[in-house]
Every structure is written in structure tokens, then in C-alpha cells.
Amino acid sequence: MSVDVIPYPAPAEQTGSPPTAVADAARDLCEHVAALQALLKQFVELADRKLAAMRAGQAAGLQECAAREDELLEEVERGHRRRQAALARLAQALRAPHLARARLSEIPEHLPEPCASALRARNAALQQIAATLQQKNRLAAQVAQHLQMHLRAVFAEVAKANQESVVYGPQGQHRHSIVRSCLDAMG
DSSP states (O other), X not given: OOOSSOOXXXXXXHHTOOOHHHHXXXXXXXXXXXXHXXXXXXXXXXXXXXXXXXXXXXXXXXXXXXXXXXXXXXXHHHHHHHHHHHHHHXXXXXXXXXXXXXXXXXXXXXXXXXXXXXXXXXXXXXXXXXXXXXXXXXXXXXXXXXXXXXXXXXXXXXXXXXXXXXXXXXXXXXXXXXXXXHHHHHO
């Protein structure tokens, strides 16, 4: 029978404080989660700027947002590796190797207080900011999709108007002419 929670040595149980290695590893993981939360806040601010640029029709603003998103994504990737390393150290300190692949929400149940509460609070804040970011990104995607549909309709109408041009013939009679333009290629 396997037990997920490893009991602490008697001195730690008597004082109510976790062993230093576990506390240090848990604190390190909390710091990495806080750093991820800060990055996600920057993504939320960037999503607001992106929506404002869309409303204002500022292509340069959208390009700046895309460039900054790339930078932030690289930071998230670097942070992910550091978080994984911190999680591995915590799993090692707890002598529970299966925790190295655990979800963040599963880890506090294996930690003593106050480390467990701190990690639960960080996880809740992280989930909240991630939900906000997801909502804003969905909105930006909808706005972009509607803008694209609008532009297609405008191009279609302009191309249609060009194709149905009415011109005068050599004797002054009306005649329909099909005009080819670059809009035909863009359709």
C-alpha cells in the first residue's frame, strides 16, 4: 500500500514547523507561480491594448502587441522550465517523486501548513488571472473574426460594383462592361 503523504520527523511535528528543505522548496515554487501570475497580468494588459488598437484601427499598435506577445511567451517558456525544476525539488524534499508531474492544485494536500495555504492562494490567484486572460483573448478573436468578415464583404461589394459598370457605346447607347481589377484576385 502506497502512502502519498510522508510523515515528518518527530521534532518537526512537535514544533508544528515543516522541515527546512520542504519549506524552502515550497517557497521557491510559490515564487515561480507568482512570477507566472505577473506574466499573465502583463498578457491581460496587452490584450486590453490589442483590443484598443483594433477599435482604433491601428495596425502599428497591433504589430507592437504581437511582438510583445512573442517576448512574453518566451518568458513563460523559460519560467515553465524553472517551475518544473522547483516542483522536482519539492517532490524530492517530500520524498514523493510522483509530485514532480502533479498539477499545481494537487500539491498543497501534500504540504504542511502554512506552505499549503500559501500555495493554494497562489494557485487561486493564478486561475483567476488565467480566466480573465482567456476571456479577453476570446473577445479579441471574435473582434478579429468580425473585422475580417466585414473586410471580405467590403471587397466583395467593390469587386461586384466594378464588374457591373455601365458604359456608353459608340452610338451613345448604354452597355454593360466587365472590368477586371486587382480586387478580382483578392476576392
